[in-house]
Every structure is written in structure tokens, then in C-alpha cells.
Amino acid sequence: MSAVETKIVTRRVGVVPPFDLEAYRADSGCRALEKALSMTPAAVTEEVKRSGLVGRGGAGFPTGLKWELTAREEAESKYLICNADEGELGTHKDQLLLEGDPWRVLEGMTIAARAVGAGKGIIYFNEHFRSIAEQWEEMIRAAEQASLLGDDILGSGFGFRVKVCLGRGLYIAGEEMALIASIEGRRPTSRDKPPFPTQHGLFGLPTCVNNVETLANVPDIVERGADWFRSIGLEDDLGTRVITLSGDVKEERVREVAVGSSTLAEAIETFAGGTRSGRPVKAVQPGGGTSAFLAADALDTPIAQQAIARAGSSLGTAGIIVYEEGHSIVDAAVSCMEYYGRESCGRCAPCRIGTVRMLEILKQVQAGQARPGSLDQLRRIGYACAVSSTCGMGQAFPEPVLSALKLFPEEFESQLVAAPNATR
């Protein structure tokens, strides 16, 4: 069977000119905002809650609940942050939306702000999105002129303003607590929760942090209603996911599919044209560079969080990275660690040091210089980091290495130097 697209958030991408308010409006843009402004904030939140939408930033937290928690706090002002720091290896979905249908994302932000009672908004871009960020600055000015942002949006009395931040080359700044610290001008480090940002976020104010794709889903849910949204995807995992196919594929692709509508293998075949060389797939990381490897026998797994988890990995950001036969799994693990190995925020001792040590050891393995004990060391470090670290970074980065060791132990073992002194 071949995979099929279900276009909701990507509906206008490549069809309606982006950054063009007229065109956006002409394509039914802003209607959801108008509707949301006519509803009570609680009703908007309720609708999103009922839709079952969960966050698309990786952690999969129920969006409506997050809004409710933020809305519940009493404070003189609150923040809504759009997390556009997309830095996960093999993930380009947010970028597509930010430049392909930016008005949708802004509309989603405004509705979210209305729902949680936030008067201030921040969108935090990955450093690589500099030119998109510049276009956003302009778009925000246009929105203010069109009364879509400002002190009195569309005459509703609701006020919301958005500021643009441009990241400075740190992947970890995408983690929500580090993101908040970054905006505050502190060292971008995470911290333990509670308190959650919804209670004590940016500058201590209640703060709702949402991913770009999450917010992009909001206008349609508000406009068409929760029931419509619930009709898409699986019963326990609703809507669509914007997947990124990369790695050893013929063509890198970003496509939107209904949750559970196709398997990994189908998506790879249909959208990316199969593997680059035509050789069979050896392994995939289904949820970006920090997700565990799945071996070829798991390719029939549908693209849905539960199923992927059962198979031993996680859907994360739905960045599907493909490795074909012949691709050394050691090399694959090394490139993951090279990417993440310098990204610890440095706060948790095990993550800060563990990333660096693991990368060192992996490189020794890759170079054929590692001793037999090295693999156990990797396992020990990985395990300790995963169970003892504060945030998703320290908990997840060992995944690829640990899973590779489990799935392809012989590839690592064959790289080891035989111990010259066998007694040690």
C-alpha cells in the first residue's frame, strides 16, 4: 500500500503565497481568530482540549490541558511562546510551516494567547531561520496595522503583541526551560519541574510554550470544531503529523499524514522514493536524532506514537531518519553524538560530562582503538544519564547509542581491539 497525505496544516504551503495577508484572508484565513474572539477564552480552551490535540514539539503534552493550566494562574500578565527553535536532527516540519504558511502560525499564536490570557508573545527562531525571522518581523508589523495584533485586536478589546527572538546556535535552547532562560538573558539551562512554566515561566510569569506545528493546528480546530479534528487519525492519537524523511533516502521530503494512516516503510517508499542506493533499509530513527533506532523488522510499524513506542522507540518530532544497508551503525551513532555531544546545557553533571565521554568513546570505537570494556562504559553512562538527568536532552541523547548497541552489538564488537593483556 502506498502512503497518502492528509493536508491540514500544510494545506496552503506552496499554494497560497506566504507572508501575504490578502491572499491568506482570501483563503479563509483569520476566520478562526474572529471566531475565537467571539468565544470566551475558556470555551476556546475547552474546544482544543476536547480535540485531543497533543504537542508536536516532541513531548506530546496535551495542548488543551497546558492552556487550561496557564489560564488558571492569576497574574498581571502572561506569556505565550512559540517554540520555533526546531533543531532536532532530521526534522524540518516547523521550518516548512514558518515559511510556507506563517499567517496560520501567527493566527494560532493569537488564539492561544487569547485562550490562556497572555498579553505578550514571543517567537523564538532557530539561528538558521534568520531570513524567515526577518520576514516575520515585517509580517508582525503588517498584522499590527491590520489590527490582528496590538492593544485591541479586531475591536475585541483583547491585546496581544509578539516579539521575535533569533537563537544563537544552541540546540538545547529549544528545550522549554532553557528557552525561557535564554529569552531572559540568563545562561540557557534547563531546570527541574515543578514549577512548570505554566506557573512560573518567563520572568516568573505564567507562560505557555507551544511548538509551531501545535499552534498551526489550532485555527482549524477552532474553526471546524473538535469533532472534526477527532475524526482524523487514531482514537488515542488524533490529527496529522508532519513528518520529515531524511537520511539515506532518494529525496528528502516533508509530508503531512494522518496519524496511523501509513507505516514507516510506506512513507519511505511513497514520499522519499525509497533508499538512496535502492538497497533495503537497515534501520530508522522515527522521531528525530534523539530517538532510538528501529531495525528493519519494525518498518511495518504505523506512524503513531503508541505503535512506535511499542516497537522500542518514540515518534518525537516525527523526523524519520533512514539508514540503508551498508551504512555502519557505529558511524550513525557517532554522527548523532557529534550533533548532540556538545549540546548539553551543562547543568546536570551526568549529562554534561556523559555526552562528552560518550562521544569520545564512540570515536575510539569508530577508529578501531577502543578496548573491550568500552561498550559497557557506553551502556553505563547512557543508562545513568537517562535515569538521572533533568530534561529530555539528558534523558534522550543516549537512546540512539543504547539502541544501536542492543540491535547491532556485533558491529561495535568487531571494531574493538583485542585486549593485549587479557587479564585486565
Added chain:
Amino acid sequence: MPPSEANWKPYRDLLRKFGPLEQDDVFRVLGAIQDAYGCIPREILQDVSERLHRPLAELYGAVTAYPGFRLAEPEADR
């Protein structure tokens, strides 16, 4: 870099663009300074610290944590 008048100008210009600085502008201002100068000059960071009532050490610690911020001017511009 000694703080000459010419050196302050880009900073003054960008401050004008920002208008009255708010606390949540701090990271944006740092970015704008980096973009204008190719680095974050010491005197200017000092000024940001005073304007926003933020400890200089804290801002310094933050700036040094990003690969995308520099403290000294890149070699080529010297």
C-alpha cells in the same frame, strides 16, 4: 576596543529602533548588538546591564554560553 564615539553609534541606532527597553528585550538586544558589531563589546554589555538592571556577570555568563555570540571582534574585521 576603546569606546570611541563611532563605536557607540550602531548601538545607539539599534536602541532607537527598540524604543524603551523592556526586560524581555534583553536577548533580542544582545542579538542586535552581535549583528551590528560582529561581537558584543564590553562597554556595550556594561551599558545593557545598567539599563536593564541586570548583573553584568549574569549577562556575560549568558553570552559566553552561545556559539553564536562573540566577545572579541572576529579577526577579519580588525
Added chain:
Amino acid sequence: MKGTFTLSIDGRQVHAEEGQTVLEAALAAGIDIPRLCWDPRLTPTAQCRLCLVRLEGQPGLVTSCTEKAQPGMVVVTEDDEIREVRKTILELMLSEHRLSCQTCDMDGECKLQDYAYLYGADERAFGLREFDTDPPNYTARDEAIRYDSSLCSQCERCVRVCSEVQGLDILTLMGLGSAAPQVSTAFEMPLQETDCEVCGNCIGACPTGALYERGSRGMGQLKNLEKVVTTCPYCGVGCQIALYVNRDLGRIVRVGSEIGLVPNDGSLCVKGRFGYDFIHSEDRLTHPLVKRNGRFEEATWEEALDLVAGKLGDIKSEHGPDAVAGLSSAKCTNEENYLFQKFMRAAVGTNNVDHCARLCHASTVAGLARAFGSGAMTNSIEELPRADVIFVIGSNTTECHPVLGAMIRRAAQDGRAHLIVADPRKIELTRYAQIHLQQASGSDVALVNAMMKVMLEEDLWDHRFVEERCENFEAFREEVLRTDLEEAAHVTGVPLSDIRRAARLYAGAERAAIIYSMGITQHTTGTDNVLTLANLAMLTGNVGRESTGVNPLRGQNNVQGACDVGALPDVYPGYQKVDDPDLRRKFEEAWGVTLPVEPGLTVVEMMNAAADGDIKGLYVMGENPMLSDPDIGHVKEGLERLDFLCVQDIFLSETAELADVVLPATCFAEKDGTFTSTERRIQRVRRAVAPPGEARPDWEILCDLASRMGYPMHYEHPSDVMDEIASVTPIYGGVHYERLEGTGLQWPSPTADHPGTPYLHKGRFARGKGRFHPVPYRPPAEVPDDEFPVVLTTGRKQEHWHTGTMSRRSRVLDWLLPHGELEMSPALADRYDVGDGETIRVISRRGSVEVTARVVDKPRPDSVFMAFHFREAPANVLTNPALDPIAKIPELKVCAVRLEKVAGEAEGEQEQ
């Protein structure tokens, strides 16, 4: 009251308080959990991840230092998995640590080492790395604090202490998070270029050897050092310090402080932490000295004591006992002060005993006794940061009482307390103040009267409190209402709007505390100033409750105690009047002698009497009037006219140089005893090292002398002296050494089962009703005129203390501030055309001094400031000995001077 509940930790039912973390609950129950980054004083940040525990019914592990304890929680602090994870984390830490336990001074108290051992972590598990030896960093040239990044665990305790305890935010981690970020200042500036106060609390917080005291390097590993907890010998805050003794060297090689002890909870200031090397100074007196033919010669104790006893005896029999006078010492213990005054009163037979409290807080004792019935700080240090409004007047708290100053700074920074600062100078605290009233020196009464007039006019006063608890209100009210607000604004130089704002802020507070110090007391109107502050507190009902009160901060470690135990000319121990016949009889009975009837002379009066030839013999114990007293020229004249001067001290001070006999005494680290801190807390002083040479504890010397003069005094140990003090001093009635372990005891504690008194005047004033005093404004004795157009105020610097005999012999303190300076505003500097660092001559009616100018925007444009610690530039050559009529305190805070620019380079020379 916070709710308490139980939870289970390692199978034990444990009590916890609401808000406590699992770690806190466990520690309170004596269950240890490893922890490196946790510090009870700081917000937990859970960086080391060693304190992981398992919660039953929850997947995964949580850090116990951040996890709140919940009723019914079931906690497992260790199992095989946790042990393995901890071991791995420790091995990872060790992989980034320069392994140098063999040569590290921290060996013995290093947390990393302890846990590595406990968990059997293999230091080479993840390989050994090379480290740059001593790469340059922000401490590279620091004489006090050093940082070695190769021993750093990145726990950030140092950074957080600097921010959360000290309120300074000097430190940060720098560099990429993953690249072993290092501790630094901004731009790696040397600490001296920052606002660093060199408190060294970063060192105190460091769990490894990464931050250390430069001077302690190589002076002994902690495992081999003996720790003696005692009381800081410097200011009146009374910090608990730990002296670390290297027994092999017989030296104190570092000073620390334990978290959890009052009042300082692990904090110290620069003097307390680094100012200890005077103890082992080469200059210490080691033998009695007798002056023969104008030169000192070493003598035996026998010779020296015989000589002193003989001379004093001769003067007594020839001119009567009142021709002898004694200066006791606020640096000595309570026991020694008690014995000194007993010696003067019982053995010599005169009430001529006083000490330098006269120069700092005599007006406090006089004023507060009149208004409230007790002349001491009403409340406790620990309560002050919890006030809603803190009114700091005439106290440069962060400079002079640094540990308390930092607490106030933190309270103000967090907005927990609103701060009003009234000070002629822009002292550091003004940065955090809601309102700074920059009144002209000596105009305090005008200022506070004006505030009170606003309160009366706007009905912002506490009618009920005034009615029920006070007396003489009407007379006071009439006087205050006579204040002309415009006139007051003019006299003080403070805008009326600010006076109004301050009045409203203070009066509007639920709990307002007044803190003051020498800026209030050292005036000819000192007693008036104190009475006015007492009026202010009573008017608003801010006495007799927690976090309120009138709180004089005592300058020296034991001024409070020296006063308490009667080193004053008019009172016996416990402020019992010498001219009360009943009390005199009581002491005559206790001491077995007939006692003199007339109150004796005060410090300045003694010097005058000496100059007039009425005092023939003077016995000085640990004081240095040649630097501390006003108008030094006159003091010198008096001392030189004496027939006999005996000085008992630890150094050959400026005063000792003039003596006939000098007796070598011991310093605080060489004897047992007690000090009473500014908050009336009686705390133990413990012997840590042997005295140098033949030096002897002051109390022993006094006993021997008394015995030689025919009045045998004998005690086995200072605790016996304290028992005697307790028996004759009601406020110390319950004091006994055993009760002083731990937190000490705050007087009054009249009986052995009385727990001490954190704040005074609860429900009832010590004198019954609080008494209002109508106080009209009077100008200072000397006001600027055409000839002497500038106001000179004097005071202290954080790095030094009193006359510098101790602090200036400390390597670190001397390095930080080697010489005296004259602070002047840029405007004034302009007028005299002097630049920063140039030499300037300061001339008053009494003398002149040359000193380096320091141009800073601190003093008012009409004033200059000078510290009095420096013998090369003795401020007290200039000051005015005019006295407060009641307290006899001289006006050290205000005198009129003229400035002259000095052309040459000459610096610090004096002429008189």
C-alpha cells in the same frame, strides 16, 4: 504554624514540615543522602544529581533536593540501581577532575572525595585527562581568593552564594554548557575591579578544593587540622567562626564558618575570614616591657607586675584612688572586663573606669535607658531582614557590619523589605533604598522630628500604643508640632517631599525596624538623636514586637559586653548605678570591700584630667586612645603628663609606645571567655592556640595584679568568673558556660531556666512605660565657616577595624586597603582642583593631616569622609572633642575643616 505530616524514608516514619523537600526531611531525621550542589541557604538547583531517590509508585528517580515531601510518601534513598547510578556520576565527575587529593588542602572536607570513597568510584574509570596547571583566571593575582578550575565540579554554589546570600552577583559560569564551564567574573575581571567585597563566602560554599584561600595553600590538609568554633574578634555582629589549627605549626591556618549557626549561617565578611593572621604576627608582644631611660627593655612578669602594683599603689596612697584611672577594652572578654572594673573599683578603689563604648555608643546607653529602660539593641539580627520597612540611619551597614549589611541588602533586593536610608553619604545601601535622605551631618533630630510632624499631621501614628504603653506624649507632641517643615527641609538639605514619603512609608509598615550606628551617636547631640529615634518607634508602635525596634549596631566585638559587665564609670555590672546605696552595699558584700561612692570619669574626661594633672596613673587594657580618641594632640599631651602609664595589649600600639610598662596579653584565639554581640547574645570564645612567648590572658594578669595590691582575686577558669558575674548581674543571672554551647544566650536571662530574650519590651517596657522626650534640634558644635568651610565626617572601612592594630597586620586586609583616603565628591574635588589619588592636606582647628584624595560620588558636595584606622593619616588629629552633655560622647562625626592641595608627593605625614 506550618503543618507537619509523616512520610516513610527507608522504612522509617519520618516527620516533615510542609514545604520541606525530601532531602531536608531525611537530613532532619538523620538519614544521609549524598549531595554536592545542595546548600541549605540556597534555592536548590539539582545540578549534581547525586541525591536521587526512588519514590514508591512512581517510575524513575527524582532528585530529593528539589522534590517536595508529601504526606504518605514512600521514599527509598538507596538501592542497587541508585548506588550504581551515583557511582557512574561520580566517576564521570572524577574524569573531569584533576586528581590531586595527595596535595589538596581540601583533603578531609572535600565532598567529592568523600562520596567517591563511599561509592567506591574508580577515578580512572573513564580515563585520565591532562589539565593545564593553573590556567589564568579571574583570581590569578588575588591575594585572598583563588580558583582552580581543574578541581571545580560546576555545582555553582559559589555563584549562587554570591547572588543569593551576598546579594552581589559577581560570579557566573562562563562558556558553553557542555564544555566544563568555569567560574568567572564578567570578562574575567580581577575581583578587585568588580563590586566584590572579598567576603570569601564563595570559598565557604565550595564543596571541593576549587575555591580556596590563597594564604592557606600548603598550610595543612583539612583532615589534619583541628577545628575550634569561636566568635569573630572584629565587629559586633558576633559571627561564629571556625578556626582551623595546624597543631604541628601551632598556627591557625584558615577560618571557616558553619552553616546553621546564628547569627551568620555560614557567612563571613572579609575581616572575619581573612583577618586572622595578626594572631601570629611577628609584632606580637611576647615579654613584659619596662621603659628605662626612654627605652623599652624586656622584663620578667615578676618585675613588671611588682612595678605596676607598686606605682599604682604609690599614686593611690599619695593622691588618693581617684588619681588612678583605667581604660577597659571592648576587645576583651566579658570576664576580663568584669575583672578589670572589679580591679579598679575593689582593688584600686575608684570608679574611674571606662572604655571606648564612650566613643561609640554612650549616647545609645543613655538615650535608650531613658526612653525604654534598657540601653541595648531591642531586637535580634535574624529578625531585621523580615521587617516590612527597614530605616537605616547613620549606619553604613554593609561597610561596618557586613554580614548583617548583606542580609539587609538581600531583603531589599527581593522586595521583602522596603529600605529607607538616611545618611549624608551615598552609602552602598542607598542603591537598594526606596528613599535616600541625604541629610546634612548632625541634622538628624531635625529630620526625624519633621518626619514625626508629618505623621502627627496626617494621623499616621499608633494612638493605642502611645496611650497604653507610653508617657509624656503631650510634651513631646508640642515640641514636634513646633517643627517648621520648610525650615527642617532647609536645615537637613532634604526635600520636603522625600521627608513626607519617608514618614508615610515608615508609619505605614506593619513592622518597621530602625537600625542606626555611629552616625547617630557620635554627636554632641548623640543622646538627643537616640531619644528622637526612640520617639519615632514609640509613636508608630514599633517596639516590643518581632522585626521592629530601635537597633543600635555595636562597632566592636564586645562593646555590648564590656558595658554589660560594668566597665563604665557610673554603673556596676548589669547597669546597676554606683550611686544607689542599696546596690553599692550589694557589691560591697559580694566583693568584700568598701566601694567608692562617686561615679568616675569618662574617657575624654580622663584625658582632660590627665592633661590637667589630676589623673596621675592610667591603666589601659587593649585600647588605643592615641588613634581612637578625638583631638589626638590633646590626648598625647595628657598621656605624657602622667606619672605612670601601664598598657596591656597584644601589640605595641601608639598608646603603648608612651607607656612605662607594657604587659603582653593574649588575643581572642588564645583564651577562653565570652563576648556579647550587638544583639545581646552572649557567645563563647574558645582557646585555639597557645599565646606567643610569655604573653598571658588578660584575666590572669588582672588577678595577679589585684592580689599584689592587697586584694586577692583568684579564679580557676573564666567560667568561674562568669558564674560570679551571673550572681551579681540580674540580666546575666541565668548565664552559665554550659548553656552557651550552640547558639549562646540573649540577655536578659535572669534565671538558669530562662531561655533568653530575642526582643525587648514585649508587653511592657523595661522601665514600665516608654517615655517620650521632647527634643528640639540643636546644630553641631562646630559648623563650617569661612575659615573651615568643609564638614569632615569620620567612620570605618569594611577592610579595617578600629585603630587597625589587628586588621592592618593582616596580609589580605592590608593588600586590599593599604592606606587611608579622604573621600570627596567630584564637585568638591573640582573646587580644590585635586584629582583622584593626589595628596591633600586636611586642616582643622586642632591639627592637620595629609592624605590621598579619593574622588567618588559618595559624600555630599559640602563634606569629606575619612576612616580613622590609619596611623599615618590619623583622622582623629582633626576631630572635635566637644561632648554630648549627657553621654559625654565626643562629636567624632562632624567637624569643620579646610582643604589644601599638596604640591609634592609626600603622603600620610602628620603634624600637630
